Amino acid sequence: MKTQPTASHFIDGQYVEDTSGEEIPVIYPATGEVIATVYSATPAIVEQALAAAHAAEKEWAAMTGTERGRILRRAAQIMRERNHDLSVLETYDTGKPYQETSVVDATSGADSLEYFGGLAAAITGEHIQLGEDFVYTRREPLGLCVGIGAWNYPTQIACWKGAPALACGNTMVFKPSETTPLCALKVAEILHEAGAPAGVYNVIQGYGPVGASLITDSRVDKVSLTGSVPTGKKVYAAAAEGIRHVTMELGGKSPLVIFDDADIENAVSGAILGNFYSSGQVCSNGTRVFVQKGIKEAFLTRLAERLQGVKLGDPQDPEVNFGPMVSEKQLGIVEGYIAKGIAEGARLVCGGKRPDMAGFFLEPTVFADVTDDMTIAREEIFGPVMSVLDFDTEEEALARANDTEFGLSAGVFTRDLSRAHRMAAGFEAGTCYINTYNDAPVEAPFGGSKQSGVGRENSKAAIEHYSQIKGVYVRTGDLEAPF
Ligand SMILES: NC(=O)c1ccc[n+]([C@@H]2O[C@H](COP(=O)([O-])OP(=O)(O)OC[C@H]3O[C@@H](n4cnc5c(N)ncnc54)[C@H](O)[C@@H]3O)[C@@H](O)[C@H]2O)c1
Numbered sequence: 032m033k034t035q036p037t038a039s040h041f042i043d044g045q046y047v048e049d050t051s052g053e054e055i056p057v058i059y060p061a062t063g064e065v066i067a068t069v070y071s072a073t074p075a076i077v078e079q080a081l082a083a084a085h086a087a088e089k090e091w092a093a094m095t096g097t098e099r100g101r102i103l104r105r106a107a108q109i110m111r112e113r114n115h116d117l118s119v120l121e122t123y124d125t126g127k128p129y130q131e132t133s134v135v136d137a138t139s140g141a142d143s144l145e146y147f148g149g150l151a152a153a154i155t156g157e158h159i160q161l162g163e164d165f166v167y168t169r170r171e172p173l174g175l176c177v178g179i180g181a182w183n184y185p186t187q188i189a190c191w192k193g194a195p196a197l198a199c200g201n202t203m204v205f206k207p208s209e210t211t212p213l214c215a216l217k218v219a220e221i222l223h224e225a226g227a228p229a230g231v232y233n234v235i236q237g238y239g240p241v242g243a244s245l246i247t248d249s250r251v252d253k254v255s256l257t258g259s260v261p262t263g264k265k266v267y268a269a270a271a272e273g274i275r276h277v278t279m280e281l282g283g284k285s286p287l288v289i290f291d292d293a294d295i296e297n298a299v300s301g302a303i304l305g306n307f308y309s310s311g312q313v314c315s316n317g318t319r320v321f322v323q324k325g326i327k328e329a330f331l332t333r334l335a336e337r338l339q340g341v342k343l344g345d346p347q348d349p350e351v352n353f354g355p356m357v358s359e360k361q362l363g364i365v366e367g368y369i370a371k372g373i374a375e376g377a378r379l380v381c382g383g384k385r386p387d388m389a390g391f392f393l394e395p396t397v398f399a400d401v402t403d404d405m406t407i408a409r410e411e412i413f414g415p416v417m418s419v420l421d422f423d424t425e426e427e428a429l430a431r432a433n434d435t436e437f438g439l440s441a442g443v444f445t446r447d448l449s450r451a452h453r454m455a456a457g458f459e460a461g462t463c464y465i466n467t468y469n470d471a472p473v474e475a476p477f478g479g480s481k482q483s484g485v486g487r488e489n490s491k492a493a494i495e496h497y498s499q500i501k502g503v504y505v506r507t508g509d510l511e512a513p514f
């Protein structure tokens with residue numbers, strides 16, 4: 032497959048190149064080879080993208096929801112037809128196994144375009160009768176939205192931001208992560224092919240400073256970031272300068288609580304899905320696995336057995352189910368955490384090493400006897416490292432689960448449904464799971480509380496974050512005044 036894109040940026044309905052920007056090598060994580068080169072946006076490219084998105088605002092907002100929705104649904108259809116090629120590209124961009132990308136990434140992107148395409152015509156205001164007078168509300172777009180993406184789900188993030196933004200009548204300039212710049216260009220190309228007018232969805236490349244330069248431009252009305260908490264703090268602060276709307280999808284250190292009465296096979300599945308999918312590079316992962324003491328050893332034994340089924344290798348091979356870390360840098364960060372876990376006294380149950388193969392692979396790693404104060408239990412690792420902690424009571428588990436500045440997700444495995452709902456109510460997290468983990472359908476809201484974020488993606492809730500209400504008071508009779 033050709034991995035070199037036509038050009039680095041997609042602006043105003045076409046590919047645009049400017050090789051005077053800083054070179055960004057695209058590295059295939061499975062081999063370490065450079066598979067493409069793109070160039071960071073220069074100030075002139077940033078200006079071109081913002082000007083195009085600004086100019087497109089009026090025409091796009093003036094279209095009916097039905098017209099906009101039809102374009103989004105057509106884009107969804109094209110994505111589904113090209114699922115194979117898009118999945119292969121996602122695997123080159125991220126290193127995630129094709130076994131995953133072929134069912135998750137373009138699929139989830141298409142779901143989002145289809146869902147918000149379907150909702151577009153139903154984005155309306157309301158009528159409020161006040162005696163003989165009345166108020167009506169108009170749900171209006173915010174204007175120009177900037178999207179900034181992380182590297183773990185490049186297609187999904189480009190769509191999860193673009194689809195609701197465009198459905199509500201906004202335009203977008205999207206900057207993917209410099210680590211995975213390829214997939215968002217395809218999203219832009221497909222939206223344009225589906226009929227989105229030039230300038231409605233633009234993609235420009237770049238490192239952090241390019242993202243920073245977008246946020247404070249006076250034409251920008253909203254910033255939606257998917258990234259780490261430290262970046263979120265900077266982006267949030269920069270957006271505040273112009274009182275811009277924000278959506279912040281940030282990091283996590285989520286708890287997964289497994290009670291003695293849980294179905295152990297399902298609980299082990301949940302722990303695997305919540306720690307090792309995408310080689311552990313998932314924001315919502317349940318990396319603090321609290322296991323009630325009565326089943327701790329049985330859980331660890333069965334987990335070790337199930338981990339025999341891990342197949343590392345060329346991620347483009349559909350039989351491979353575990354890919355490399357996205358980059359050498361991320362691999363080094365995760366190895367640093369593993370070393371800390373060992374140094375601070377956690378028991379290494381399995382993994383912890385780089386296998387003898389090219390690329391940025393790391394074995395799935397499990398630590399047991401982890402305590403709440405250890406670094407691996409407190410900080411987001413963003414790699415395939417599971418920490419198993421044990422507990423006695425429900426109250427204790429809930430208090431310890433919530434003892435973190437993060438609040439992205441939380442899960443519970445138990446056969447006691449009353450307890451399950453009590454736990455879900457008590458978790459300080461934006462997304463909770465009962466007897467499952469990490470499902471993220473477009474119909475459900477996704478996002479974090481506490482430092483894990485602001486706002487929600489997906490579901491009808493996302494409409495609130497990409498539109499604003501205008502109230503219009505209408506008097507039908509004469510108007511009295513004091514003088
Ligand atoms: N909550 C979610 O939905 C979600 C989803 C995926 C990833 N994440 C989080 O993303 C992180 C991993 O991704 P990452 O390493 O790419 O994150 P990151 O914070 O390093 O970078 C995210 C994006 O922000 C840009 N950026 C960096 N500094 C900036 C600045 N000052 N102004 C504007 N933009 C700037 C980067 O270029 C990149 O495009 C993890 O913390 C993970 O939990 C969250």
Ligand SMILES: NCCCC=O
Nearest residue numbers: 183312313314315471
């Ligand atoms: N599939 C949802 C992933 C979002 C965070 O990484």
